[in-house]
Each structure stands twice: as structure tokens, then as C-alpha cells.
Amino acid sequence: MAVTLYGYAKCSTCRDAMKSLQRKGVEAKLFDMFETAPPQERIREWMAASGLPLKKLFNTSGEVYKEMNLKDKLGDMSEDEQIALLASNGRLVKRPIVVDSRRKKKITVGFKEEEYERVWGPNT
Incomplete structure (x- = not known):
């Protein structure tokens, strides 16, 4: 199985999390969100797939x-505004995903x- 771990190398x-995946025989590729924030579409995918608010x-x-x-x-921001904010700075995103x-x-x-x-x- 191949997965992508969205996180921060340090x-x-x-x-x-990476070590846990390796122990399970799961091949994980790191996407460093501190270098590149995830795009809005990716955040929407995560929301849909996880079922989390x-x-x-x-x-x-x-x-x-x-x-x-x-x-x-956050309570005064629309969903679109919140997603745009997450996509503007990877440090705002919970990790690892x-x-x-x-x-x-x-x-x-x-x-x-x-x-x-x-x-x-x-x-x-």
C-alpha cells in the first residue's frame, strides 16, 4: 500500500506517524506542508473523505x-474563506494527514x- 503523509519533516x-506506517509495511511519501501549502481542492477532498468538520x-x-x-x-468565516486560509499556509493545517x-x-x-x-x- 502506498500513502501520502502530509506533514512537516521536523x-x-x-x-x-511515519515510523508507525513503516512498521506496518506501508510505504509513505512525505508532502511537506511547510514548503508547499496544500491546494484548496485537496483540503476539500480531506474534508469529504474524513467526514470531519x-x-x-x-x-x-x-x-x-x-x-x-x-x-x-473562524466562527465568522465562511467555509470557502476557511479553506482558502488553510491553503494559504501549511502551518495552519493539522498534521499529519x-x-x-x-x-x-x-x-x-x-x-x-x-x-x-x-x-x-x-x-x-
Whole structure:
């Protein structure tokens, strides 16, 4: 199985997620969101595939989120405005996001080993 891990190479959580995938025999390619923010269409795909509300795709513990005071601003923004904001700065996106490269409906947002076991397979 081949997946894309959307994250940041220096993020310890992203590195832990990558190691977990490797232990499961899952080949993961890193898309560094700090170098290139994901396009709006990709964010829409993630939202549809995950079934999560858009707010769950924001990195609410990140510096940029806090500096922009988004906790108080997101409620007044339209979905399109929020998606455009996520696409403008990869540091605003929760990480890691892992997507099956072939079946784009298989996705995880964030890293929890139990969820990786269920979605990406048991440790080998």
C-alpha cells in the first residue's frame, strides 16, 4: 500500500506517524506542508473523505493559529474563506494527514496509534 503523509519533516509527531506506517509495511511519501501549502481542492477532498468538520483540519495548537487569533475568528468565516486560509499556509493545517494514494477515501487526521492500527493495519 502506498500513502501520502502530509506533514512537516521536523515534526516529532509526523516522524512517529511515519515510523508507525513503516512498521506496518506501508510505504509513505512525505508532502511537506511547510514548503508547499496544500491546494484548496485537496483540503476539500480531506474534508469529504474524513467526514470531519473543517475546524478539525486546523492546527489549533500551532503558533500561526494562535498569532492570528483564529479561535475567535473562524466562527465568522465562511467555509470557502476557511479553506482558502488553510491553503494559504501549511502551518495552519493539522498534521499529519495520511491519505491512501490510490483510494483517496482512506484517510487519518492527526496521529493516534490505535487509529493507525485500525486504518493502516497492525504492526508487523
